[in-house]
Amino acid sequence: MANPVPTSPFIYKDWLLIEPDFDPNQLHHRETVFTIGNGYLGTRGTFEEGYPRASPSTLINGVYDSVPVMYTELVNCPDWLPLVVIINGDRFRMDQGEVLSYERRLDLRRGLLSRLVRWRSPGGKTVELNFERFASLADQHVLALRCQITPIDFDGFIEVQASINGYPENQGFNHWEWLNQGKTEHGVWLQVRTRSSRIELSMASGITLSGVEASQQVSSVPGYPTLTATFMATMGQTVTIENLLTVFTSREVESPVTAAQEKLASLPDYSMLLSAHEQAWNQNWEASDIVIEGDVRAQLAVRYNLFQLLIAAPRHDDRVSIPAKTLAGFGYRGHVFWDTEIFILPFFTYTQPAIARNLLNYRYHTLPGARRKAAYYGYKGAMFAWESADTGDEVTPRWASPNDPYAEDIRIWCRDREIHISADIAYGAWYYWKATGDDEWMRDCGAELILDTAVFWRSRVEWNTKQERYEIREVIGADEYHEHDVHNSAFTNRMAQWHLEKAMFVFDWLFDHYPDKAIELQKTLQLTSERRSRWQDIINNLFISYDSTTGLIEEFENFFKIEDINLADYEPRTKSMQTILGIDGANKRQVLKQPDVLMLIYLMRQSQEFPYDPKILKANWDYYAPRTDITYGSSLGPAIHAILASDLGDVQEASDRFWQAVLVDIEDTRSNAAEGIHGASAGGIWQVLVWGFGGVQLTENGPIAHPHLPPNWTRLKFKLHWRDQWHEFDLKNEANNANSETNAMTDLTDSASLPAIQNSSGVQGFIFDLDGVLTDTAEFHYRAWQRLADEENLPFDRQANEALRGVSRRESLLKIVGDRPYSEAQLQAMMDRKNHYYVESIQDIAPTDLLPGARELLNELRQAGIKIALGSASKNARPVIEKLGIADLMDTIADGHSVERPKPAPDLFLFAANQLGLQPDQCVVVEDAAAGIEAAIAAKMLTIGLGPVKRVGAADVVLPDLEGVHWADLQAKLNAAKRQPVSQV
């Protein structure tokens, strides 16, 4: 199972990725694999001496420049690697002469790339060359390259040329204009500038030789400053050449050319630089490492993915983010996608939050571009670019050009339609805030970002007058196989709704805590109260196609009506389903490029908000997973599937998907790693380890693990940073433990976590009725029934209404009509009418409509680790609790859609308990209606009745309402009540 690729081209050691042979056919893939970097820049693993068709690349984050037709791209910078060794006139190159031995290794712990080659020149001389390089993590402007040369079987002249190549190219395009170059006592320097963005860059280079007397020369060929050393080498004696380089751009300093020269002049030697570099790596791994025991390959592969994220992450710059292909290649032209906030950000949020903050600030700084985009499309607020570069303006190419010159270009619609990006960014910001408690950031940056994108959503939704609902039409959801006629994408709509919910919250929070800032934003973003109440209206009425009976969510409107597909019919295959079916073909079938509804469920997992729910997960997994092109669709898919499979207890599936994701770059399982590192997949790996295999859940008391380790793993160790505290996890998989559910021991060594309130009652869950308990929707129901009764000339009053507490809609109606003759159709129409009146009236429900004491009690219960369910007969329960702002506090919802038989049948409460994973006797029902109490008793649960004894006297505990009620008091009362019935038996 844990060995999906039987033979690997690599040798895996804890911290070492070793390439034992060079395969020219894998040239570009290996260049990606052996990328090094320091967060400031990334340099692909090309050879110092060059190779035919090689693609040398050094990308400095933030150095963008425009390119005809394709907007703007991350610029390939002057190459600092060229080091040519000429042995008695023969230039060392691996495609000529004879390679006698070869080994390349990437040391992840030290951030060091090295290569050992023994080579026989065409002239018959044998030499051993040992190359080593690093981009200093201790000082981002310093690069170092070392070459040790040992003649094996000759004495002779050797010439070494170390150059800065000022003619780098982005797939042929050179963004640089030469400005100047020169030499100093320390070496040579080059000064260049990008064509359009006018970013100036300077590199300086100086070499030292040891082990021999050498003459040095400077060559001033335009654009290619070169230091040449010539010496007489002696058989068996090693000569060491060290080339130290500095690099600056006008993004950091006023005069890069001065900075590069001064820095070069002040550098210590290679070994001291290496030592500082190693120390910096130590610190990084201290925070961000994940230890796996029992599977060396998994250990290395996971660390490799984290390494690639660490070398791409900006440490000293908050105006850049991490491009989709990191800084390791030209794929997607260095553009930034949702990959950062959704896939990569958690790794940094929970292990190096300062980097996470930099990444989020990039979005904050690019709000002007997002506003320009919104304005262009005719919307308000900020609409983030699907692909973003330096300014935040949309840079997704409009067209993909086919190879056939007569075929029409293919329009890329993501720029116009893949609008969920704005919610994704708000999502990343929200959870950064939740995890760090960084209120200052939320005040200064986050709030504006979340609120102005909420303004966008308000302008983007449409009101469907016929269906009386808000809609978002013509989008692309997470699943990019569907790009036409996608209306009311569940992913997009729910994310937008969620976004507006959080925006409401953030605004209120800001008003409470920083009223000046709130007023400022209110003014600049024009957040009138009318507009905010429109947000609430949208939250309440945004359409999501969800069938509560089956739990199935429809990916978008009418998705279930399009042609179905059996992916097994297409196996075996090595191409994506879109390649096989064509763009239109995939668009017309129920085949997904990547998780979409499942992605949504995953995103709501942390807060357990709708639609995260075990039943919904199961139903949608069973439906969507088999229809998802998880092998050749998006590389974003496998990690997410791995986590959900973990949740579902399918360790095998989780493990398979983990391997698929973790090897995507090292072993090039999708054949496109040559274009750069799959950053989102790498970030997903961290999430698989922590949320999936680690099963970490973030509670108000901090993160708690529920591990599901792959069987052969004996240990999984990592730590999380949560609200200024480190939480260390050391999860062990004890072999031969029969009970797989509990075979992972959670060793929570977090000293800072709050002591849990003792729960002496044995109560594990609370099930709350809604109407009359948490809110007074009973009043709304009463008015709706009254209106209906009046129209139908039926006798009805407040007193008659009392009899309807806790009674289903149909039963209520039957009570009202009594034995008057109505047909089923008439009854149905009347129920619809009443519901319509009711739904109409509850649009205005707000958190202030929570009954006194309800929120406080719910919070106390959650803090105590008690699970909470809603148990309401209402079919509108979900929108109501969402409007009340307590959906977050519910672990599950049992509502009018959940069961057939109404209260007083016990079904609804039994359903709720089952959803909570509890036995009935672990649950307490809080009810205000006689039928409800009766149902709870029938379910053999403890009961709390709210209201007059006349109505709820059958309950174990009777209270007037929840005001001033605390968990400690209740516990005592319930303990007493519990003892009582026990003693009665």
Add this chain to the structure above:
Amino acid sequence: MANPVPTSPFIYKDWLLIEPDFDPNQLHHRETVFTIGNGYLGTRGTFEEGYPRASPSTLINGVYDSVPVMYTELVNCPDWLPLVVIINGDRFRMDQGEVLSYERRLDLRRGLLSRLVRWRSPGGKTVELNFERFASLADQHVLALRCQITPIDFDGFIEVQASINGYPENQGFNHWEWLNQGKTEHGVWLQVRTRSSRIELSMASGITLSGVEASQQVSSVPGYPTLTATFMATMGQTVTIENLLTVFTSREVESPVTAAQEKLASLPDYSMLLSAHEQAWNQNWEASDIVIEGDVRAQLAVRYNLFQLLIAAPRHDDRVSIPAKTLAGFGYRGHVFWDTEIFILPFFTYTQPAIARNLLNYRYHTLPGARRKAAYYGYKGAMFAWESADTGDEVTPRWASPNDPYAEDIRIWCRDREIHISADIAYGAWYYWKATGDDEWMRDCGAELILDTAVFWRSRVEWNTKQERYEIREVIGADEYHEHDVHNSAFTNRMAQWHLEKAMFVFDWLFDHYPDKAIELQKTLQLTSERRSRWQDIINNLFISYDSTTGLIEEFENFFKIEDINLADYEPRTKSMQTILGIDGANKRQVLKQPDVLMLIYLMRQSQEFPYDPKILKANWDYYAPRTDITYGSSLGPAIHAILASDLGDVQEASDRFWQAVLVDIEDTRSNAAEGIHGASAGGIWQVLVWGFGGVQLTENGPIAHPHLPPNWTRLKFKLHWRDQWHEFDLKNEANNANSETNAMTDLTDSASLPAIQNSSGVQGFIFDLDGVLTDTAEFHYRAWQRLADEENLPFDRQANEALRGVSRRESLLKIVGDRPYSEAQLQAMMDRKNHYYVESIQDIAPTDLLPGARELLNELRQAGIKIALGSASKNARPVIEKLGIADLMDTIADGHSVERPKPAPDLFLFAANQLGLQPDQCVVVEDAAAGIEAAIAAKMLTIGLGPVKRVGAADVVLPDLEGVHWADLQAKLNAAKRQPVSQV
């Protein structure tokens, strides 16, 4: 008038363009201006030492490579110019230090670019540098560069680096992969290969120094082989560095790297190479020069334009053409347009036909691409690309990208709609054949090209069943401001019709002369006789919106209905009307980017076919010229307007347009010369000089001049190659000659021209009736009337028909119906029917239907300089004479559309005389009908009657028919007749 730009940055001498100062703001424009080349390659006038933002460029014709999104482009090749001079450590560069004096000169006669600079280094040393370069016209693979260095005020070390820069770029894109480089005893070499098209190129370079002892070194920096010489310079002593280079690609030789090295090893010295080069230029100018006296600036400017064509013209390669911007820049990516065949080709056809043949063979070789294009669009045959590169496949970009990243891309429709290109190429081929008599080429290449494109036209036209006509819908004509809803473009339809006419002719000719080839093509191109008769049907019935009353041709259907415009309302302006109005705005208005109907008239000028006709020209000029954006629309316009203005006798207008065209590159009048030379405009200049100012007409006896020189020009001298003979023209403008019509003396020194037949009669024009005189359509008319009469039960026979000779259709019908009662509507319907029968029957008329002796007499009359008109009452006269193949021989046509009153009124003949520009007494009418003789007498013209005296006895001269009739005989008879009436008065 002759001085449109009051101050010029240049000094103009006969053969020298001198730039007295360097202006960095004009950097890219001057690079274009000082382009040199040899037909194999072109090298822009960048400086040897470089300059910030310089755009060095060497383009080798045919070396194309693909570029993302933009298809394919002409590749910038390694730069052979880099020559860096370092004086005591200071690198010579004109943007630093102090330029004390400067002069650059392009010697057009010798093809030599030189620059003399006196410069003071930042270190205070003064040096004089004299650069000189040429691309050998004697050996296309040889390039030479010389630099003379004279220290003015110092002794000191000077270092010179001569390099091949292997990192050239096309606006940032480098098409080359480095393969290898090295050194030999003769110098250094570089081997590179294009990325996609895999064309290998090698350059080799060797330097020699004289005047000093110098040490030479070779630097092997990757991709930038450099030869360095260091020497101690002495004040006042000149050191000369000569760098000789060779260049080969795999398009010419198997091993470019070997060829470049071998050629370098065998080269003589710089001065011998220069001498051979100058000799080659002498030969070229001998054939192609135009001498102007009286206007030095015009002289230089004209020669400059011819020079640019000569250095872009392939001499040893018939698989390339001349790109729109020649080899002088990146504009239009080196693609080939109709610019070559319509604008540039005549220069070569009439001065260096071997080059013209190469250019046409490019189209022949790219027929496979044209067939692929046709197949892609769903048509048959060959549909040439609007923009063409190496394969002939369509390479017009689909989109133009606006600068605003949110603005939608602009679709470029030319690839789909500007289909006249296929007829334009056939046009070029036809006139090459006419001018050269190169039957072999027509047999081997031309016929296939003309016929397979005719096959395309057959599949492209649509039959409009309602209007009973062929149509060509949704095109772009010559006028590119109209690209939507352009149906039945007069330009396109007439060119297609003309093309089919010539295709018919070529096929018949081929069948007559090379039946085997005809049968072969019949088979491969599937030219069944049924298909050819469809061609004839299309010729007969292809719709052209022409109003014979006004002479106005409508640019396309409903053009006259769209919104009109007064361009004066927009003056002064510096932008095109499309920029001002927007694409849609221009599309919706009667504003033209360039001549369209006028272009068509121009193209039919040489053969004087429809619609070339003085009246039509005048009418359409008056309508379209004021609506044409001649200043900022297409650069293709001014030269054509200049020629037509010459035809119309408007020398001022012609001269203004000439200046506009001739300075477009030198003085950058359209601000886009930086992108390369306007090749079409340069070709147009030659046509203005020869067809316009020279007024040359090509008769069967060779070219004859009717000069209209600008007043200040005293002499215009050139020669034309016509059917294996040189025809020299030495046209003089005698000052102060009051009669402007005759102030240009034609000094026809052509020794091969036939002596003109003396015209002693004073007769200047002949007006021929058609029916019964030139052809026997009288018979067709008779049959049509007979059929109508039979259907209507009207008495009619051959005898009755005799009375209809020379009588209009209506009069004829009235004679037939006599006094029977018919309504006007009935009469109209009957006339239509008769005409329909007639038109149906005359479809088969062919040159063989000419009556005996007619063609011979017409030819004799033309040779004698007698003007010829048709004077026929028939409304179908034009198609009939075209089918008879004598349209070329007519100066004008007066037909049933020309006047109101029929013969015997004199109107028709008076109209014809007026069109010929003659008085009635200078004209002779040839008639076969009594009414016709009567009309001629009424017009006071001499008359020749053909037929029985009974019928035509009133004529001055009566003959049975034209068989055996010669001009000399007629002259004698007419002289006698003339004397007679004179004596009678």
